Structures are given as C-alpha cells and as structure tokens.
Amino acid sequence: MKQVWNILILALGAAFIAAGFNLFLIPLSLLSGGISGISMLIGYFFGGNIGFIYLLLNIPIAIWGYFVLGKRFVGYSAVSILVTTWFMQILPTSGVPSDQLLGAVFGGVLIGIGTGISLRVGGSSGGFDIVGAIFTRNRDFPLGSLLFALNGLVILALGFKENWDLALFSMISIFVTGKIIDIIHIKHVKVTAMIVTSQTDTLLDKLMKLNRGVTIIRTRGGYTHLDREMLMTVTTRYELVELQRIIKETDPKAFVNIVETVAVWGEFRRT
Secondary structure, rough: HHHHHHHHHHHHHHHHHHHHHHHHHHHOOOOOHHHHHHHHHHHHHHHHHHHHHHHHHHHHHHHHHHHHHHHHEEEEEEHHHHHHHHHHHHOOOOOOOHHHHHHHHHHHHHHHHHHHHHOOOOOOOOOOHHHHHHOOOOOOOOOOHHHHHHHHHHHHHHHOOOHHHHHHHHHHHHHHHHHHHHHOOOOOOOOOEEEEEEOEEEEEHHHHOOOEEEEEEEEEOOOOOOOOEEEEEEEEEHHHHHHHHHHHHHHHOOOEEEEEEEOOOEEEEEE
C-alpha cells in the first residue's frame, strides 16, 4: 500500500509540474531551467513536442542516477518523468495569465510543489533533480539552492540566443521553484533522536540499517529506578517517518525525544 501511495503522490507531483509547464511557462515562452528548460529551448527554436523531448533527454541522466543513487530513487523518478510527459500531452498549452511576471511566479510555485512532493516520497522530477541529488549525496546544503545554480546556466542560453527579458523572467520562475522545493523537501534538516527502550538489541539492529551511527547510553528511571538503555542517533527530518515506523514496530512503549540539531561535526553520513 505504501508503494501505491507513493506512486499516487508522484503522479500528483507530475500533474503540478505539467500544469506549470503548459499553463504558465510554455505559452509565454519562458523556461523552467534544467532538462525541462533545455527541452523548451529546443522546442522553441527547432520545433517538436516538448514533452517527448523532455522524456528523451532524461534517459541518459536516469541511467547515471541508477548506478549512483539506486533503483528505487530512479524508478520513482522514471514514474514522475513518464507521467509528467503524459500530462503534458493532455493539458492545453494555453496561458492562464497574459503577464510574464505572473506566469513566472505561479509557474514556479506549481513546479516547486510538484518537485518537492516527488522528492519527499523518495523520487524526483528527473533531469537536474537527479544531478542535484547526486551532488548533495555527501554534501550538506539545500537541494533547491543547488538546482537554482544549475538551472541558471540554461537561462543564460535563452538570454544570449533570444531575449534577456524572457531570461530574467525565467530566472524568477526558477528562483521561486527552488525556494518552494527547500520548504517542502527537508532532507538537509538534521534532528537528534533519543530513544529509551527495553528492546535495545533488536531496535539497534533495525536502526543500523538506516546507515546512521547510534550511541548507547546507560540510563535509570527517576520514578521507577529501573535501569535501561537510551539509543541516540542523528538523522534527517526526511527520515523521521521511517524512524517512527521502526520504533513502533519494535517497541511501542519506547520513550522518544526528538530535537532539532543546529550543526553536526565529525563523521556523519549526510544522505
């Protein structure tokens, strides 16, 4: 059921992305940046179906991501790419606003929402999202900000080739998209979990499968005076749902305290 739910979320994200493309950006000759932006450039200058161009350009990047990020991430991303392409075929390419600034802002919001919720369930919208996920795999900075920098290179091509006004409006769209992604996609936010449990060994084995370090601390209850052990681990807010599931399955009576972590020094796996 979880897989089905995740695929439905990916489909919803793809619908947001396709709506941002077809209803706001493409009718106003704006770009979204990244692979989708390159697809739009090719479609604007040489003709062709932008959705199919977007699909073809994503294939080599998806193959690269498969070897670096694993089949689950790329599998979900492939679902998003395919469904986005499908929605782009059925949604009209007629602009909702006639003003380019409004199109840039609201198109960016829709694309950011779609991309963000796709990332939240472990996938992406393809293209530079996969590239960004590869580069942030072992580095601790917001994914949306990296995507903004990568996508800016595509916008420069529009400015030099066609029109600097369109390029600047497209930059606004990409900036908004990046900010929305950072609001929704919270993988770079760290938290510390302190778990007092009577099932130390069983829970420890399951937590280690998350590829996070775990520290065992001896504790004693102030009221019960019973000796127990506390497991302390630093993870991301993105992984809290999985952490909660493991704890509930292993020891539903465990006492858990979650605090936001300001900084992490030393050895820490950042993905």
